Amino acid sequence: MAKKPPKEKKEYIYDAKDYNHRHELEEKIRFDFNGNFDDNNKKAIIKGTKKQLKKLHLSQSTNVYGINVEKQ
């Protein structure tokens, strides 16, 4: 049986509970990536419970500047 490839380690993890408003999260991401989302977004993930994500108008089917959302 082939070995599973090692899980990619995320460099940036954004926890939804740390943000009260969507624009705060977007500002933080823009700052971290300095406007370059083409490659670096693979290094990041947004995490949170359904309720925390809903507060930021996010769900697993959405993304912020290409960064995927994961429900915990």
Added chain:
Amino acid sequence: MKTFRLIKKFRGYREKTEETNLGPGFLVKGSQNVLFNDGERIQIRKGFTLDGDADASLTPIESSFEWATHRGVEIPLRAFDDKIQFRTTITGSTVWQDLLDDAADAFTSVAFNFTTFWDTTEGQDFLLFVNGTSDLFDWSGGIATFASATSNTITKEGDDTWGELGFLLTGTRRIIIGGIAYAYTGGEGTTTLTGVTPDPTGGGHSAGDIAHQQMRTNADQPSSSFNAELISVLNNQIWVGNTKNRQVFVSKNTDFTDYTFSSPRLPGEGALLTLDNAPTGFQPLDETMVISAGKDDYYNSSFTLSDDMTKEVLEIKKMKTAPQEAAISQGAMAKMKNAVIMLTNEPTLDSLGRIENIDNNQSKPLSDPVKSLFDRLTFTNAHIQFFENNIYIAVPSETLVLVYNLEQGFWEAPQVLPVRRFAIINGELYGHSSTVPETYKLFDGRNDNGKAISANARFSYQNFGRRAWQKSFDEMFTEGFISSNTELTLTIKYDYKGATSIQEYIIDGEDTDIIVNTDDLSSLGKNSLGKKALGGSFDILTDVIPPKFRVIHTMDKQDFYEFQVEYSSSDIDFNWELLAFGPNVKLSKSDNISIKK
């Protein structure tokens, strides 16, 4: 041979211009319950009849909706007191049935707004409704009749399956029979539901009882901190607003409980918009959502796809409007062919749409000829409905209905009707009561649910082009139609408000001397096929046209500067129409020395 100066062209109702300066043929203040009909005659309006059961409780119907389901079944709904009812004729008679089961909590508010949504999972449309709480309600509209039950099954009457009639296929689902809610787990593809709890045999249900799907409550939609009060749909995306919150939520086009979106936004995703004022109403127009906000503002939505078609921007564009031009409420906005019509805060009736070659939506006032009427009325809880080329405005606080005749381009005289909400049911106009939980079929029958119709056709003053000269006449000609049971009163007021004299004459429908024919003109075969107008003015050809009359009333000559004519009646089942009237007027031989100084 005497020459009569006849008025035979009627030109609608005016309440703005001075009554003594209007041309002939206008109806003026004091007129009520008369309408201009297809025959271009003035007629007493028809009455209204009760739809469903009578109910004397003093709880007006506050909100309503007519849901044209994808199944082709129309489901009208009405809400009053603490309940919603839907209308069904599935049992063979008209029934307004409670939507909630007996054990459910009553609604805290029945000021509902409704819209519809296509659910791809269920493969059917849903009715969505909100009432100013953080709950969003949905209902699949399943209605059937009970046939029989076992301890854990319920069988319906007829061959259609439960699913074909709109009953839910997935999730926690219940049906209600006789006020009792029963959960079920299967059998939607057949005529027998299975896994039914509690045991339905204990409910005492009889064959033919109405069984309907229970509505569902979606808590905290679109947000736990947002009270959903306004709701509409555009391209299967739900727009939710609140009259005290500037934010507007837009749902995903595949899920009315998902208001999330990416950055940048993807096509079909939800959105969150922030206006400069709290919204008062939504109305889809063309490819945009028109949003009325605050006292002054209108917004148009705009969807723009990116060049690579992978992103979509949803913007709102504020339109150029004047102060007080926003719609007063959701009920005061309606669709009218190529435009949105709305009652504004001024108050005026405006249309908003593209006119001539101007690409942007333009506001156009319609109520100017009756400005004084609009200024004196209170439009609280008003409702607008476009129906067969007429715009109807219910003014419940005044017990009035105003009618704008688009075909003729004029206002009809005010109609005294106790209506708070309009409904179009099976292509007919209905009115939900402004005082009791009753619904009426409007313009049906010859009395107001057993009560008399007080009708007045009061015309503008006439001076025959000689304002400063005295005139007189000794004969007054009237031609029209009158049923044999009707007494029509002709009132002539000599000079302003009858300052010189007021005379009354009776036109008796039983007077065979003045009746031209006694045939029933509505008998089968008397009207050629194709004569009935498609929309437009009020329908007369499907109704009994009463016998024709012409009469000349004689009187002593009285000098006057201006005079006013009024035709009136007030009793049950009266029926009359006016075709022409006028006096044999001549200039008086008297000099007008009495006003010379």
